[in-house]
Amino acid sequence: MSKQALPVFPAGEQCCAPMVREPLGEQDAGELARMFKALSDPVRLRLLSLIASFEGGEACVCDLTGPFEVSQPTISHHLKVLREAGLVGSERRGTWVYYWVIPAALNRLSGLLHAPTPVPAAANSGT
Amino acid sequence: MSKQALPVFPAGEQCCAPMVREPLGEQDAGELARMFKALSDPVRLRLLSLIASFEGGEACVCDLTGPFEVSQPTISHHLKVLREAGLVGSERRGTWVYYWVIPAALNRLSGLLHAPTPVPAAANSGT
DNA sequence: GACTTGCATCGATGGATGTCGATATGGCGA
DNA sequence: TCGCCATATCGACATCCATCGATGCAAGTC
Numbered sequence: 001m002s003k004q005a006l007p008v009f010p011a012g013e014q015c016c017a018p019m020v021r022e023p024l025g026e027q028d029a030g031e032l033a034r035m036f037k038a039l040s041d042p043v044r045l046r047l048l049s050l051i052a053s054f055e056g057g058e059a060c061v062c063d064l065t066g067p068f069e070v071s072q073p074t075i076s077h078h079l080k081v082l083r084e085a086g087l088v089g090s091e092r093r094g095t096w097v098y099y100w101v102i103p104a105a106l107n108r109l110s111g112l113l114h115a116p117t118p119v120p121a122a123a124n125s126g127t
Numbered sequence: 128m129s130k131q132a133l134p135v136f137p138a139g140e141q142c143c144a145p146m147v148r149e150p151l152g153e154q155d156a157g158e159l160a161r162m163f164k165a166l167s168d169p170v171r172l173r174l175l176s177l178i179a180s181f182e183g184g185e186a187c188v189c190d191l192t193g194p195f196e197v198s199q200p201t202i203s204h205h206l207k208v209l210r211e212a213g214l215v216g217s218e219r220r221g222t223w224v225y226y227w228v229i230p231a232a233l234n235r236l237s238g239l240l241h242a243p244t245p246v247p248a249a250a251n252s253g254t
Numbered sequence: 255g256a257c258t259t260g261c262a263t264c265g266a267t268g269g270a271t272g273t274c275g276a277t278a279t280g281g282c283g284a
Numbered sequence: 285t286c287g288c289c290a291t292a293t294c295g296a297c298a299t300c301c302a303t304c305g306a307t308g309c310a311a312g313t314c
Binding site: 188199202203206219222223 | 259260261262263264
Binding site: 168170197198200201204205219221222 | 301302303304305306310311312
């Protein structure tokens with residue numbers, strides 16, 4: 001293993017070693033847990049997905065309250081959680097507030113979860 | 128209990144379209160939220176990482192109670208949560224119970240979170 | 255069979271979380 | 285300035301969750 005030249009990630013590659021390679025430290029675990037917690041609610045997952053799927057990659061809150069069966073304050077609360085977790089950004093433009101996803105944050109989590117390979121080792125003997 | 132008949136993807140392929148491509152359905156969101164909720168605790172994240180990092184890809188509970196400052200019942204509880212989320216498997220061998228991660232589950236979440244690219248368009252930089 | 259060890263389950267508890275209605279704030283138009 | 289619309293915040297409430305000690309259960313060991 002020559003340790004020269006740190007790898008440069010070509011467009012969307014992961015930034016961090018997968019958590020299956022080496023044990024997470026307490027600090028990293030705490031920070032990552034906070035991000036995953038933001039993803040641990042069905043409404044927030046759908047919100048995130050909906051925002052990212054919108055044309056232009058952003059949506060105003062007025063577009064987000066319709067598809068859900070929860071109240072407007074609840075949507076606002078969930079958006080705040082997503083924002084404070086660093087998963088989305090927001091900006092006010094005149095009357096409306098727009099939200100967009102932050103790809104780097106999602107890709108960080110994605111890279112972290114990536115498991116090397118379907119591991120052919122033992123223990124595949126069912127349960 | 129014949130749980131896993133999950134298809135095995137050739138090294139890192141994802142099974143599902145990223146959630147940033149099209150809005151998640153209610154049902155998918157509910158299932159995925161349950162998996163992310165299992166990842167939303169620092170102890171569980173470290174447990175998962177620790178199990179995967181062990182030689183052979185599996186660890187017995189006796190190896191997992193030491194590195195944490197929580198009680199043995201709490202570790203057992205967290206392992207149950209991870210198992211019921213489909214993220215790890217377990218098996219009793221004599222006196223000890225062994226746990227291992229299920230790569231397909233992690234890769235599913237990984238593929239789902241993957242964002243296409245750091246999006247260059249964006250008239251809105253900052254914040 | 256009695257004792258020991260490894261792990262799971264139980265019941266309790268304090269704190270976190272999702273949800274709501276009411277209300278505040280900020281911006282726009284008349 | 286007044287009123288309306290779009291969002292955020294507040295306070296309250298019910299539920300969920302992480303954690304613990306006590307206890308139960310399974311598998312070795314003597």
